[in-house]
Amino acid sequence: MKAPDFAYARPADLGAALALLAEHGTEAQPLAGGQSLMPMMNFRLAAPEILIDLSDVAELRGLERTRDTVRIGAMTRYRDLEDWPDLGGTLPLVAMALPHIAHDAIRNRGTIGGSIALCDPAAELPAVMRVLAAEIEVAGAEGSRRVAADDFFTGFYETACGEEELIVAIHVPVAEADRVYGFHELAQRHGDYAMAGVALSALSPNPIRSLRAAFFGIAATPVRLPDLEAALEGLTACEAQAAVTAALEGLDLLADTKASADMRRHLSGVVLKRALEAM
Amino acid sequence: MTGPLSELDRPNSYIGRAVPRADAARLLAGRGKYLDDIRLPRMLHAVFVRSPHAHARIKAIDTEAARAMPGVAAVYTGAEIAEHCTPWVGVLSHLAGLRSPPQHSVAVDVARWQGEPVAVVLARSRAEAEDAADLVDVDYEELPPVLDAEAALEPDSPRIHEGYDSNLAWERKVDVGDIDTAFAAPGVTVVERTFRFGRHTGVTLEARGTVCDYDPGEGVLTMHYSGQAPHMLQVILSRHLGMAEENVRVVSGDVGGSFGIKVHTYGDEIACAALSKMLERPVKFVADRQESFLTDIHARDHVVKARMGVDAEGRIVGIDMDDITGIGPYSMYPRTSAIECNQVLNLTGAPYMMENYRARGRVVFQNKTLMCQYRAVGHPIAMAVCDGLLEDVARATGRDPVELRRLNLMPDDGYPRASASGMKLADLSHQKTLEKLVELMDYDALRRDQEEARARGVLRGIGLCSMVEVTNPSPAFYGIGGAPIASQDGATCRLDAGGALHVSSSVTEQGQGTNAILAQIAADRFGVPIERVKVTTGDTATVPYGGGTWASRGAGIGGEAMLLAADALKHQVLEVAAALLQAEAGVLDIRNGTVVDATTGAERIALSDLARTVYYRGNELPPDLKPELIATRHYRVTDFPFVFTNGAMATHVEVDAETGFVKVLGFWVVEDCGTVINPMLVDEQVRGGVVQGIGGALYEECLYDEEGQLLTATMADYLVPMAAEMPDIEVAHVETPTSTSVLGAKGAGEAGTGGAPAALLNAVNDALAPLGASIWQQPMTPERVLRAMGRL
Structure with a gap:
């Protein structure tokens, strides 16, 4: 189980990442935490010609709380969320779901954006985001747009994110006091x-x-x-x-x-x- | 301390102690040397092109595009390899009537299970070989797959092998007493159930593999192998590659688990030996996890219809059973795939007194992965059938299952005796182990807990199993039937000039601690600190000839050989010491590496001084003294076909009435493996075995679709038991040493796996009893449990 040969790019910013996506089209595959993509490549179920590693894209990072929303950068790892002291008070449903997501080793690498982008039928976070009425921010050559979670997950491993777009962040409303x-x-x-x-x-x-x-x-x-x-x-x-x-x-x-x-x-x-x- | 030293208090007393394993730290530090760590100059990586179909004719294979790929050294089809490697036939003469056609290392003409190798690519790297393997173009004509073992016996079923009148490989019948009359007698209650046992497999941490290295200069083939029986493989390679045995060396380094998976002949591994010889280059193959699921032997796969009758007093009058087991398209070479069914017939009912026993076993070909011996061969089937029926009878007649066992178990003072199936039994302790188990688990308290739980609407159940385990096999297991498998093992002890003991043995280490107990035995019997014992196993070039480690024989047979060799060397050393010291050998002893006066303990001469005198300054010795500071002894079991052990185990479960999930709340084992050499290692063997038994009972199953495609070929689809779901497993011992050896050790490796599924089946059915429901299929998945309850 070895992946077929592929090229590897590690763009430093969102513009460069989107340019690579536009250049290579369907032959490219963005790489986030790799917890699903790498096994699929090793099984030879996926064979992208080029991997675009998003690790260095600053725009995809960060965890920011504004008054009534948390912006979770797409490359935020499960572990980052688990380690965030405010998680339980701010996003209690996310806190409840995280321990059920695979195992520590996988949560150390896996990313929030990766889970949303893959749309695995058994994944916890897409369901959580629908309940919380989160918005998924995607960026493409034309700029960025926000899609309601209710409209984002369109089919079996299919989402509203276009082939030449990247998920930038998930905007999650903080817990409502009366709910x-x-x-x-x-x-x-x-x-x-x-x-x-x-x-x-x-x-x-x-x-x-x-x-x-x-x-x-x-x-x-x-x-x-x-x-x-x-x-x-x-x-x-x-x-x-x-x-x-x-x-x-x-x-x-x-x-x-x-x-x-x-x-x-x-x-x-x-x-x-x-x-x-x-x- | 006053008084004489007890056996455990004297110096170098290691037998019976929880001595830490010498190699544990090395392995945990990542310093193990496993097969995939071997990298040889000019080594090629083999990747096998495997049949995507369960049953298909190979019309043509086009390898041209693959040959042109970068890094590729060669591509061969099955037919090309067959010119260098003869096919084998997995039959044994003592299993009369067993048939299986010749099997090639790589399929020729017809592929008969999904995953069977049909061609091979050799390249500089595994990745390049995989790239090229994708381009090997095989033209298949799909044939109808034969999958269900029962359906395979129907007269209109497609046949797997040309020239065979049916898909039946072997049939055995046992008929003792008169079961029909016994069941028809007045007052006899008969229960009948159909048991289904799914396929599962071993899932070793380290996958199967080999590095084969043919040296054309010396004409010697060295096979590095992750396995259990190096000398067996030496003979097999010699036979099928046409080489003299002495020109084949098989070396087994660190092995990351085997469980019986690695004691068989796998075509891909044998093909690598042939390829290394053909190409005169080292060839490596290590199965990836998907290949392991598709080609490691599977286990179980039985459908058993069985009846048990008890008289008005609750005494078992007999068992009547019919077992059908599917083995894949061939009987595995050289141990055959009939042994499991044979064991089921031999072992069912063996713990209990009964006069009547009728059994029929049928072993059936099918287009699935080969089925063969895996940890606790046949035991989980035999134990679940007998103890499952026993507890079913208990429910049907309103008796307590412990009481029913007390009434029917063979008495501890009644040996030697034979089971209804004719097995010779000795030195067993069913009654003692049961009583100790009842105390250990606090049976009465659990029953009270169960009642309280039931009152709250919670389904809790308690299940037990009294079992026997086949260990220390004699030549009657394989050798008698013509298999090239040694039933005896050898051990060598050598005193080196520094006073250290170098020992070697023909049994093997697969991670369970064989080397540790060999060192304990040698150090204890000879009289040196255990740190001064170095152990070598696994290399046919250096160790004595023997069978290896399987069927729970490492400690009982290999350990006894080591004991005899250590005793012999001690005798020889004391003779030399006597000559040097001008004393009688009988008044001397060896303690802590020093020859001492046996009665006073006064030090006479250090072993290093003695050895240096012998090795360096022979001039100081009397001319007629011919010292031998090395001794080799061999041991085989002679009085019995097997040395049976026994045990009793129990589990406490809770069944979730809404989801069908089974939670194992506790597990208790009382095991009698005779002399316990290292309680820590034995307890962990038992616990590991129980966990594998829980796996088979609740989680693990190799499932196929109707085309014969394996649906569970990844670790996400094939559920192995994980630590989070496992209960605490309490282990206790009764020690009834076997009278067949000085050491008194019987095997301990398989009991947990053999008995746990029966205990779990009984516990789940006990939990379901208030609903009038029961389940007779393993694994007992949530959906099956819910369906058994009629809630889905």
Whole structure:
């Protein structure tokens, strides 16, 4: 398992990185933490001609809190967030999700932008960002734009980030004082891809008031169902479980060696109930 | 301290002590020398082109584009390699009727499992070889894959081998007593279950591999190999490459785990030996993780329909079982893929008294990776079937499973005796181990906890297993059937001029501490500080001839040989000392590296002085004294086909009623492996074994799709047990030394793996019992548990 030959570039700023992307088009692949890309190259499932290492791009770094938003530079590593003393008070849902993301060694290298860009169906952060109504800032030759997380994750490993664009930062609203946050996922071993998971926020968990919930690990992209969220208003956690299972009927859910689609539908109800009950 | 010194208090008393391993610090510091650390001048890297299909005819192979790639030295097809390496057949004569067609190192004409090598590229680097391998153009004609072992036996199933009337490789029947009459007797309760055991594999930390180095000057082939049986491989290379055995040297350095995976003949490794000879250059191949999943032997894969009957008092009247096991397209060479099924038939019910036993085993070809001996060969199947049925009977008849065992286990004072299947048993302690287990786990408290949990709606279960383990095999295992596998092992002890002991042994070290216990035995019996013992294993050029380490034979057989050699050398040294000191050898002893007066302990002569006199100043010796400061002894088990050990284990689990997740709350093992040479190493063997057993019971499975594509070929898809999910594992011992040796040690390597799946099956079913549900398939994945509960 050795990657095929590739060229390597390490641009010093965003302009240079975007220029390289424009020059090489689909033959180029931006390299962030490499925790998914490098194995895929070694498996020869990905064979970019050139890797554009984003490590030195200053514009992609940094963790800044403004009054009601945190700007997380795309190259921020999971470890940087975990080590940020204000994380729990500022972004409690992110703090809840981080320990479930793989293992220490992977969190030492993996980046927030990388996770958002890859859009792995089982990834925690895309779901978290949908619940928090974060905005993803992408930059291209034409300048930068912001995309709402609800519109960003478009398909199986597909996002609204264009082929010649880069994710610069994720802008995450800080925790609202009147909302509570919950997170639960089910994996047979700690750190594995979840068979089902949910991230959520609400004004009140049980009975439910004003729920925002995104399920991950069950479909191609994080699942948010506004109709379901509305229907759950006023229900208890227990009642919500059955409502979730019913609402997911007919949706195209993932099936693999770990869980069938039926199992994922069933577990989705369980994780929502457990997340609510734990809040 | 007053009174005579006890066995453990005398100087150099190492047997029975938790002596730290001499090599642990070196390995933890990253100073191990594993196969991939070997880099030889002019070395080429081999990358195998592997069949993407489970079953396909190879119509043509075009290697031209690959040959033109940078760094490529050669590209060969299976047919080209076959001109230099003859095919093998994995059968043994004592497994009457076993058949398997000739297997080439690299497939010729037909590929019969996904991952079978069909061609090979040799290049300057692994990366360049992989680039070129992508360009080898193989024209396949897909053939229908045969995957399910039961379906493979249907008359209309496609055949895997031309000229065979079916896909059956071997069948064995056992019929003792009269099971039908026994089951039909009044008052007899019969339970029947169908057990399914998925395939899993060894997942060694260090992957398989080889560096083969043919020296045309001397006509000698050296194979560096990450494996367990160097002398076996020497014979195999000699046979299939047409070389004299003495011109083949097999060297096994540090080995990063084996678990039985590395005791077989793998085509890619043998092909590298042939290629090194063909090209007269060193050739390296190290399997990557995906290749390991596709080509390391898989284990288990059984469907067992079984019945057990008990009479009104709860006594087992007999077991009736039918085992079908899938082995892939060939029987593995040279140990065969029938041994596992054979063991299942031999071992089922072996801990218990019963008069009637009927069993049928069928070993079936299929288009999957070869299945063969892996840690605890056949044991987890035999133990889960028997103890699973036993606890099922307990539930059906309202009896306590511990009471039922007390009633049925063979009594400790009743040996030697035979099992219903005819196994000769001696020196076992089922009753003592069970009682100690019940105390260790506090069985009654766990039952109370279970009741309280049930009242809260929490599903907790307790499961036990009483087991036997096959260890210290005699020639009856392989040698009798014509396999080139030594059943005896040798050890050499040499006193050097500095007074140090150099020992060598034909058993091997795979990371479990074999070398450590060999040093303990030599130092203890001979009488030197353990720091002054240097151990050599794994090199056919230097160590005595023997079988290697597998089937839990390293300590029991290799250890006994070392004991005999150390005793012999001590005797020889004392004769020299007696001559030098003008004393009787009988009044002298060796302690702490010095010859002493046996009764007073007074120092007479240091071993270094004695040895220097012998080696440097022979003129000081009497002319008729011919000192031999080296001794070699060999040992084999003679009285029994195997030396059985026994143990009892139990686990406490909680089943999540909503998710089907099984959490292992605790695990307890009482093991009787006879003399415990190093309690620390034995306990870790047991714990590691239990973890592998938990893996098979809850996590690990090699899954294929309907085309025969392996779905679990990465560490993300194939779930090995991880530390975070593992329970505390408490280990205790009963020591009943085997009367077959002076040392008294039996094997300890496989008990955990053999018994843990049965205990877990029982615990989960105990937890599910209030729902009237049960599960009989392993691994017990969350979805399977939920489906068994009818909640999905």
